[in-house]
Amino acid sequence: MRADTPRLVGRAMTLAYERRTVAEDLTVPVPDGSFTVIIGPNACGKSTLLRALARLLRPAAGAVLLDGADxxxxxxxxxxxxxxxxxxxxxxxxxITVADLVARGRHPHQGLLRQWSRDDERIVAGAMADTGVADLADRPVDQLSGGQRQRVWIAMALAQQTPLLLLDEPTTYLDIAHQVEVLDLCARLHEEQGRTLVAVLHDLNQAARYATHLVAMRDGAVVAAGEPRRVVTAALVEEVFGLPCRVIDDPETGTPLVVPAARRRVGPAPA
Amino acid sequence: MIVLRLPGGLSLRLRARALAVGAGIALLALALGVLALAGGEQLLRPADVLRTLTGGGAPADRFIVLDLRLPRLATALGVGAALGLAGAVCQALLRNPLGSPDVLGFTQGAATGGLTVVVLGGSSLALGAAAVAGGLATGAAVYALAGRRGLSGHRLVLVGIGVTAILAGVNGFLLTRAPLMDAARATLWLTGSLDGRGWVNSLPLLAALALLAPAVLAGGRALGVTGMGEDLATALGVPVRWLRPLLLAAAVALVSLAAAAAGPVSFVALTAPHLARRLTRAPGPNLLPATLLGAALLVAADQLAQRAVTGHQLPVGVVTGVLGGGHLVWLLATERRAGRL
Structure with missing residues (x-):
């Protein structure tokens, strides 16, 4: 394995469900240590790509390589x-209670006679603390709000202690404040714990703000990949989403901010 | 939560409540067993029963307890345990409290296989083999018709109800083709009865239980994770693709052998896991409590069947049918209210 080959690579994949082919000859390397975000219009194959990378969907051709092996x-x-x-x-x-659900993240590390080691206990407590759900430990999960529940699921994934973590639309069904909360949490995990994160996101501006590496897809093909600043341009957004727009600097972060073109102006024109 | 840690990295995690409930049910089954051995036309004192079981006792007692009543009790315990375990496995795999082998048609398939032998004539070994073949064939058919796109949801339950209806028709046809004597015997068998059961009826089942139960119980943790969805279970390292059909096949085999031993006793597989879950309040599949509760329920139902109407013994299937049917109606009503149906 060459040193510059990342740990997780989808190589020359054909992805298909029973009869419908979603993508052909798709190659996607996930840079080590990145927060990679996959964007694209509905039905472009972004969730399918994530499922393939997570070995939930077996490519009809090509392969997903983890540490160089299929x-x-x-x-x-x-x-x-x-x-x-x-x-x-x-x-x-x-x-099920929050603590029990988070503990299930330890499953791949446990066995019939090794059900709850001191490491398990420490790691589960840590995962709950990192996601701010430690206070909820004894509450049943079905009584929590959507935002709390999503943090509990992320805590479970954290307890699995994997260097690579894939998230399929982690902000869906959350209101805007909880979306930001979950994405801030992801960014913190990426920066502080050095994990490689891959997420599918719907919101282009959130993707541009949080990602260190963007993959833009359309019709099952990667149109552009790289730093958000290079990928998110007015021309590319028009090409991928068919949306005329302007791209300005996000006043908070300096990352690209997509402003869709308006049909007509309401306020006074800027000076 | 009780955590046991031993040197060498061994650790066990047990729920105090589930443990207490499990021990309570085991004691109940044991007590019911002693009562079953003591009761009947010839009443014995429980102390004499225990003395006989441990190798002592008068010769007459030994004959009554060991030769007359113990085979029936062993069959009841084995059938109940097999039904409880199989029901818990199916309900966990389907994530549906209605997903029991009765509702899915597996029991009925085993009945069709067994009935063929009862009508045509054959040894109890042939009956067992035919019941298992019928159960597995039905399981494979239901799985092929509904299970390819995942086992969850109500698809499998609905297909199972349809298959059950077809098999009920087939069973009716077999009964009408049989000579009157055989038909009467077959009808009794179809109700589920422990009358005159000996070791020859229960040994295949007990052997299968000894082999399959530990393997299935060991899969309980993975089964609990499978209940969170196929994708997440795979992500957590559970080999869902082969674990699911294997566990389902084990459940079908247990149900079929139980049917071979005592006929298709209804509703225990539906009721035992559900009651066990309510008692332990644990989120897992509760395999062991459901197994023990199945055994206790069937022994209790058999006692009721023998004593409820004086001078007239009912087949145990009548008792489980009446009680379990009531439970099913109640379950349908509450599930509907909870919006899960």
């Missing part, structure tokens, strides 16, 4: 110690 040739438990994935639709068992 991810489907490695034991699923072994992979689960390196690569975590939070799918969009997960069901908390009826009546």
């Amino acid at each position: 991810i489907h040739r490695r034991g699923t438990r072994e992979v689960a110690r390196v690569l975590g994935m939070l799918p969009q639709s997960s069901v908390a068992p009826d009546g």
Whole structure:
């Protein structure tokens, strides 16, 4: 394995569900230590790509390489110690408490006779503290608000202690304040714990603000990939989303901010 | 929560409540078992029963307890345990309290297989083999019709209800083709009965339980994770793709052998796991409590069947049918109110 090959690479993949082909010859390297965000219009194949990278969908051709080896040739438990994935639709068992749900993140590290080591205990407590759900430990998950619940799921994924973590639309169904809260949490995990994060996001401006590496997709193909500043241009947004727009600097962060073109102006023109 | 840590990295995590409930049910099953051995036409004192079981006792007592009543009790315990365990596995795999082998048609499939042998004539070994073949064939058919896109949701339950209806028709056809004597015997068998059960009926089931139960119980943790969705379970390192069909096949085999031993006793597989879950209040599949509760329930139902109407023994399937049917109606009503149906 060459030193400049990242740990997780999708190489020349054809991705398909039963009869429908979503993507062909798709190659996506995930830079080590990046916060990679995949963007694109609905049905462009971004969630499918994430599922393939998480070995939830087997490529019809090509392969996903984890540390240089085909991810489907490695034991699923072994992979689960390196690569975590939070799918969009997960069901908390009826009546499970926050602490119990987060503890399930330790599953790939446990066994029949090794059910709850001191490490497990410490790591689960740490994951709950990092996501701010320690106070909720004994509450049933089904009584929490949407934002709290999403933080609990992230805590579970953290407890898995994988250097690579994939998140499928972690902000869906959350209001704007909770979206920012969850993304700030992701950014902190990326910066402080040095994990490689890959997320699918819908909101272009949030993607541009939080990502260190953007992958823009359309019709199952990568149109552009790289730093947000290089990827998010008016021309590319028009090409990928079919949306005429201006791109200005985000006054908070200096990252690109997409302002859709308006049909007509309401206020006075700027000087 | 109780955590046991031993040198060498061994650690066990147990829920205090689940542990207490499990121990309570085990004691209950044991007490019911002693009562079953003591009761009947010839009443014995429980102390004499225990003395006989441990190798002592008068010769007459030994004959009554060991030769007459113990085989029936062993069959009841085995059938109940198999149904409880299989029901808990199915309900956890389907994430649906209605996903029991009765509702899914597996029990009915085993009944069709067994009935064929009862009508055509054959040894109890042939009956067992035919019941298992019928159960597995039905399981495979239901899985193929509904399970390819994932086992969850109500698809499997609905397909199972349809398959059950078809098999009920087939069973009716088999009964009408049989000579009158055989038909009467077959009808009794179809109700589920422990009358005259000996070791020859229960040994295949007990052997299968000894082999399958530990394997299935060991898969309980992974099964609990599977309940959070196929994608998340895979992400957490559970090999869902082969674990699911294997566990389902084990459950079908247990149900089928239980049917071979005592006929298709209804509703225990539906009721035991649900009651166990309510008692332990643990989020997991509660496999062991459901197994023990199934055994206790069936022994209790058999006692009720023998004593409820004086001078007339009912088949145990009548008792489980009446009580379990009531439970199903109640379950349907509450599930509907909770918006899960």
